[in-house]
Amino acid sequence: MQQPLAATPPDDYEDSVSLWELAEVLRQHLVLLIVGPLLAGVAGLGIAFLLTPTFTARTSLIPPQQQQSAAASALASLGALSGLAGAAGAVRTPSDQYVALMQSTTVADRLIDKFDLIQAYDAKLRVDARRELNSRSRFQVGKKDGLIVIEVDDEDPRRAAEMANQYVEELRRMTTVLAVSEAQQRRAFFETQLKNTRDQLVRAQQALQASGFNQGALRAEPRAAAEGYARLKAETTAAEVRLQTLRDRLSDNAVEVQQQQATLNALRSQLARLEQAGEAAGSAATGPDYISKYREFKYQETLFELFSRQYELARVDEAREGALIQVVDPALPPERKSKPKRAQIALASTAGAFFVLCVLVLARHFWRESLARRRAAQV
DSSP states (O other), X not given: OOOOGGXXXXXXXXXXOOHHHHHHHHHHTHHHHHHHHHHHHHHHHHHHHHSOOBEEEEEEXXXXXXXXXHHHHTGGGGGGGHHHHHHXXXXXXOHHHHHHHHTSHHHHHHHHHHHTHHHHTXXXXXXXXXXXXXXXXXXXXXXXXXXXXXXXXXXXXXHHHHHHHHHHHHHHHHHHHHHHHHHHHHHHHHHHHHHHXXXXXXXXXXXXXXXXXXXXXXXXXXXXXXXXXXXXXXXXXXXXXXXXHHHHHSOTTSHHHHHHHHHHHHHHHHHHHHHHHHHHHHHTSSOTTHHHHHHHHHHHHHHHHHXXXXXXXXXXXXXXXXXXXXXXXXXXXXXXXXXXXHHHHHHHHHHHHHHHHHHHHHHHHHHHHHHHHHHHHHO
8 A cells, every 4th residue: 555645755855765775675576576587597498498509610720830932941042033032922821811711702612512501501592601601610810829720610510520620621722722823833933034044145155155255265264253243233133023023013102112123223333333344344355245245144144043043943842732731639520519508598588587577676666656756746
């Protein structure tokens, strides 16, 4: 029954609510607040039993190490030609890039076709199956150990394990194809350069012999100066090729392009000074073309040796296998489901129902009190 109006608190107390009053209101509905959440928890548990269980298969692997190729290991000894090797495609890939390869559309389509995921996921289109596969697959790179962890969710535990292992196989396939492709590109690049240099070397040798330059003159010639000029000219040629490859990828305002242009200008300046000194010495030697022909011959000979070395190293890289992928823990069919977590669902349902009932009880109480105060004010 409602309390008499005379027993209502004063006006300055009407807007204040104490914790004791809230506790008293909740105590009056204690049975509802106990039975209701329990029923909700039981209902949530029953629904959890009706959900299809999901199993999670997990595999971990050591990503391919960033090993230097045979060409990269000899890069330091080639001076300016190291830029050519970089232009030909020596690329280092971190673990994140390997994860990106496994998340690529190519790998996803191969898994969809192998396991018939369009039917398994009841998808209408391939793009829907691809989206569902991405939502069920997780890839993580360990910050401390550097391992790549692959997890796949599926209703069939055996299929989940097979799909996780298939990701590793597809990574092996992708890295092998990319590694061979990169080596083939470098081999073809240096093969072309080697052929052109060989032809120019033959022509330079014929021109040198036609000028009357014999083996005795070759032994008497100060080789140090001529070979130094040949190396400098070879470096200038390599710098020009490197600058051209940079301009194909970057704008002229890029820092790399400007630095390479400055390097090329310095090499050209040194080369011009040597050529002027050679012309002055050539006029006093056995003939006007003596120095220039000999220098051209040494230049082509030096360039031929450098390109020959790079070509052989590229062939070695082409013969090598792709990146080595070591599996730490292969995926096995999980024995226990990962979802749904029935205990968590039941607890969440119980807690949610208790909170909602508390709010409803308090709202009902304060609504009735507000209604009673308005009636009293009208009287």
